[in-house]
Amino acid sequence: MMISDIESDLKSKFPDSLLNVVSEDRRISLLVKKEELHQILSQLKDIGFNHFSDVTAVDYIADKEFELIYHLWSHREKIRAIVKVRIPREAPTVKSVFDLWTGAQIHEREDHELFGINFEGNPNLSPLFLEDWEEIPPFRKDFDTRKYVKEKYYSGEEGYPVAKG
């Protein structure tokens, strides 16, 4: 199957949701609207994208949005698909893709803990890496890790940090 076939197939099934499609040698990149995200990913899985690599989040604090990026790979055709979607920063909620790929559950759990994004339908969103964490999710851009560490562990002054203890 050629990349142009995938492109035309998706454009015919989801004419309103595809905002931008970029096709390269063995990669296809889509920017989609949030509403039909799960259907687009389901369609990609049916075409043959059976390997779920990763779901990443980028915090665009100036635009007040998170960008979620799904990376998929097809073992049969050896093509990579990248699906991007923007969600609002104040209410970050998407539908989980755990029902399509079992391996997606752990990546969504990590993004939930580190960014605070809610994935509806994920069976287990309990904390993965951090225990008793009371601040905001640490990978957000408004969490300054140097300021946090200087106040908690060092003496709090500017300049060369001297550890407490």
Next chain:
Amino acid sequence: MKKLTPKVIKSKNEARAWSVWVINYFTACGFMELLPWVGSGYDMERFGILAVPTPRHADVFIIAGYVTRKAAKRIKMIYDQMASPKYVLALGSCPMTGGMYWDSYATIKRVDEIIPVDLWIEGCPPKPENIGHGIVMAANAIKGGLEGH
């Protein structure tokens, strides 16, 4: 033929120094330079050092590398379970001052905050020769009567 005289251990301190048992705890990235000591590269067993699986049998606790907040509670638990006299060695620059991850929100910066430390070995990670020097220094100190806690 030369007459072989057996080595006589004269004091309990000397006995302790030649059979230091280390708890088998693969802490963090500083531990990678302890692998040659466990294996046949530098072989610590010829110094009488064994890695034991349970804290009840161990004399020395080697903290090799950074300590996260989640692991700090468990380290305190293991330290409490060890029988006296016990000694603690801190390896690397991360337990000393925070090291390379000084601005990480998840690591503690001085392992001194949770358990008392007897010997600090610097490096990132320290070379095996450095670690050997440190271990021999600790064994000599134990032989000389260093009080464990």
Next chain:
Amino acid sequence: MDIEEKEIAFLTVPFGPQHPASGHFHALMKVDGETVLELEPHPGYLHRGFEKLMEYRIHPQNCVLADRLDILDPFPCELGYVNAVEKIAGLEVPKRGRYIRIIMTELGRILSHITWIGVLSMVLGFDSANKIAWGDREKIIRLNEMATGGRIYPCYLCVGGARRDISQEFVDETSKALDYLEGQLSFYDYFVFKNETFVMRMEKVGRMTAEEAIDLGATGPNLRACGVDYDVRKDEPYEVYPEVEFNVITREEGDAYARSLCRRGEIAESISIVRQLLNNLPDGAFRIELSPVWAAPEGECYFCLEAARGEKCFHMVSDGSPFPYRVKVRPPSLSHSLVQFPYLVKGNTIADVPAIYWSLDPGPADVDR
């Protein structure tokens, strides 16, 4: 006679953070006698928040930090970072620099697999193989030290090439070390891989079919042992891999023994790749000189490579400043130890748990980053 019905509670056994057979990894097992019913993994004892730390450092500092992403296999981490930055900027690394990078990366793959043989033998109780394997590691670590100055964390690659050139002495020593390792490989075949006890403990244990492996997100030797030939070096070639010849080792059974044989085959292939590269090493420049505060232009890149454990991907977003805006590392071991391990352990005995765990070759530091 009336028999009272009592509630049976199952024992919860921790495969704890302090355990000779786990790295710094914690799992709670619910057992019924000797059979494991369920396993719940609890990672996070090695979490440092790398991706956040990298946003505060310029590119040369990040190359030093990236080493520690996977402490058993540092070269692919550095390679991924610098390649992602170079693709955003459109830099063309000189040919000698590319060759040096892949020579060191393949030596790192051999190092990781030999360390894995040692660790697997240790948890199975096979102390002799453990001591011998960890003694053989020294050969490659000494080569690392000769070329880069650092034994385990080399800090060798930089944006634009490699930091230092390799000398003729390094080329000669590497050839000698590869000859020694090839002899050791036939020794390991007889001592470990065809050892009756090893085969009994690993064969038919922890079996996965190809569909299950793909659904769980397996990559690397774990997937190739089920019959799927996915190797990023062949499917999405990068650096100099189009110019070398090597085979992709696959097997059909999908059990722990098949995974072990895949890794053993990869050691032989890596030795052959390094020999080919050393024979055809070109002359010329090995790096592009850039200032330390050089900034990549605005852009985004997703770069995938094949680490010793599987598919490792770097997603980098740059906003035109010397600091990266977002770096995301997709660790191969996240799926190995948190998804495949609980799935495969169900129904097996407690004695099989370390054999299954280390046959998947997870890196605890890789999971937590």
